[in-house]
Amino acid sequence: MGPVVNPSPGQRWTFADYAALAVLVAAAGVLFFSGLSWRSLWGSEGRWAVIAREMMLSGNYFLPTINGVVYFDKPLLSYWAIVPFSLFSGVTEMSARIPNVLAGMGTVAIVFAIGRGLFGLTPGLYAGLVLLTTAMFGFWSRTASAEILNVLAIWSMLWVLQGRGPGRPFHRYLFFYLIAAVSSFCKGPLAPAVAVAAVIAVNCVEMVWDIRQDGFGRTRRKVTEHFDWILSQKGILAAVCGLALFALLLFLPVIMTGSREAVELMWRENVVRFLEPFDHVEPFYIYFKHIPVFLIPWTFLGIGALIHMKRWGGGPERRWLATVTIAIFLFFTLSGSRRSYYILPLIPAFALIIGRSLAGFLERERENGSPAMKTALVVTAFIPVIAGVALVAGYFGFEAYRHFSEVIAGPVIVAAGVAALFFIVRRMFVPGSTLLVLLFFGILLWTFTAGTLIGERGRGLKPFAHQVASRIEEVSRESVAMYGVGNSSFLFYLDRKSPLRALSDLREVCSFAGGSGRHLVTEEAFIWGIEKECGPRAFERVLSESPGGGKKRRNDLVLLVAPKGP
Incomplete structure (x- = not known):
């Protein structure tokens, strides 16, 4: 499953790195674009499609409307993102979803880059494969909304500031703050708030680690080094540029329309909702229920990977990933407004954990004896077998949802799932894991194409x-x-x-x-x-x-x- 070449983290990119990135992006493109227009709009997708269409009809891109009524529920950029893909054919199901498809592909690429930077080529490749074959990530990457745009912004900001900073070039600080400014107008300042919270958490953990190692000497210098993104001259200048862009995007609709609704929306939907939620109120523990669902089909491997983290050894890479994961989880848990898909930014973190644990289990001698990883792989291998049986049973048991592809794909998936299970039980983990990834890719591809056509039969x-x-x-x-x-x-x-x-x-x-x-x-x-x-x-x-x-x-x-x- 893994390439022979596995350069150390931090080395210059090689042909193998670019080849792996190209494979991941191409695979994500095939998966996310396939059958993209076959499913009719559902849920809140209609809002994005209608608002983008009415903007194009009226020529007013600063006043979002639904049926002619002003609708300032979300900032403007997620609607504007649809317009370039609708210039020739008008707004369609596909054009409304393309921005999120591209964001999903971009997130896969960013996760690979982060994984490669932290742990090397193979863990980065595994992380990208896990992410693009995670069902809920694929589903939301094919949905017209601001969710995956938000995920891309968060992880882009984390990637830009990855590693310790005094030697960073100015453009990294600038990109960090410009991404923060622009993403604030996709779903509000949520993305920069999450990213900044995670970066602060990482900085604090590393500060404590340095103090434990070296004592309290030169504490002021350590603070400046760790928080250089806001305390250094380059960081301050970049922050000013980001704030200027934020102010421009915030007040431009006010100037163009004479209405303050855009500013009031920003305050109400992001500050008030976080501190005093007025809707979407669920128990604080609700994400413990949602996370396993959002990690399907890698849920059990995710549990095994978390247990396996103790075998990674110490180092700033493990601390960085663990801290970012905990910080993102706590951010959404502490918010009073909770919905299942709010936790989407956590999926890339688990993909990185699974990718690193899987690479270590498969390729490192001191890690390949992990019973947690072996058990998780065995349980995960049963999932495609069950899915294949369900397809065949669906063909014979539910006439309304019968499709010829079920009796073709079902037996193939069962046979391949049994083969993957055989390989894993016989400790042939590399071919077994490779087959699992291919199976989950194929199952999702069927779901997004033939499965979509079947589901549309019941939608009127x-x-x-x-x-x-x-x-x-x-x-x-x-x-x-x-x-x-x-x-x-x-x-x-x-x-x-x-x-x-x-x-x-x-x-x-x-x-x-x-x-x-x-x-x-x-x-x-x-x-x-x-x-x-x-x-x-x-x-x-x-x-x-x-x-x-x-x-x-x-x-x-x-x-x-x-x-x-x-």
Whole structure:
């Protein structure tokens, strides 16, 4: 699995390094781009797609709107990132997701560079392979949002300041602060806050280590050396440049629109939410539940790798990685606002830990006797076997989700999984581990292509929106409205050039029903209230997101039409 050449950390990059990087980036590109447009928008993806489209239609790139209503929920750059990929074909599912795909590929490259810088070529390569085959990282790298842009920014900042600093060139400090400034306008100042917290934690740990080794002599000089990124002349100058760019990006929307909403958003969404969360409140221990899920299929190997860290030996490399991992975890745990995907920046840290532990287990004599790593590899090898059996069972047991690829891929995955398990049990760890990586890559590739097509069979929003668009094409603007619809993806697929009228309460709905031929889009959850308030004959159900007698969900959309008079 590992290349023969394994240069020491810190050496100049060789052809082997660049070749490994090219393989990782190419593999990530194949995996993340495959079937990218086959899945219809889901969840909050619609917001990014609609806002980018309305920016392009209006020509106003400083005032994000959804259905013509100002929507300052996130800073502007994550919306702007979609625009260059939409110039020729308009905003599509693919163009809305491309920024995150590129960010995912960039994060894989950064993780390789960090792993190589800390431990050498082979651990860096393993870390990159683990990261790109981690299911949730791949999923979010193919999702229109600001999440992976945030992850890329955090790890880029950590990479730029990797290693001790008085000898760093000025451009490293400058890149650190410029990345901090720009990333503040993707998802707010979260990325620089996390990166700075991790850097401070590393500096403090190294300070304590130096004091333990050398005593308190020359403490002032040690502080300056460790915190050079903010205390040296180069660091201060770079920080001023970063602050200038931050101020420009912060106040430019205010200057262009005359509205202070962008500044208020920055304060509310990042400072207030961290200290006094007003939503997404979960228990402080919730990330202990989410992390194992977000590491699938490498969860068990992640546990084994953590146990194996004690065999690495001492050194600043292990301290750096352990400190960064703990700092990121504590940052999100101490925040009162918690959601599962907030922990995404921790996945690259675990990929680095797994990559280093796996490389040591496979290639270093004093580490290859680790029972934790062997047990973790054996358990991990069962995952593709189970996945292959599930594919075959799905083909024969669930007719609605039957696809010919299941009976082709399933047996192949089972056979390859059994082979990987055989190799690992027989202590042939290198071919066994190589086969596992290839299997997980193949399973994800199937999931993002054929699996996506299968999953789309049960989703009716896109065809429903297209049917609605066809029915209301010749209807006047005043005769079409929506009530209680919060689904931005519906607005995206409706693809109207002008905003759709939004009714605010049932009184308006009943008044709207007074005109014959009026079309109203609403959710199943509001049907009972409309019928009670306006009468059972005020509207007729014409279209539903769950047609054919399928099970109705509360948030399924429905098209109602006011009957024409006699």
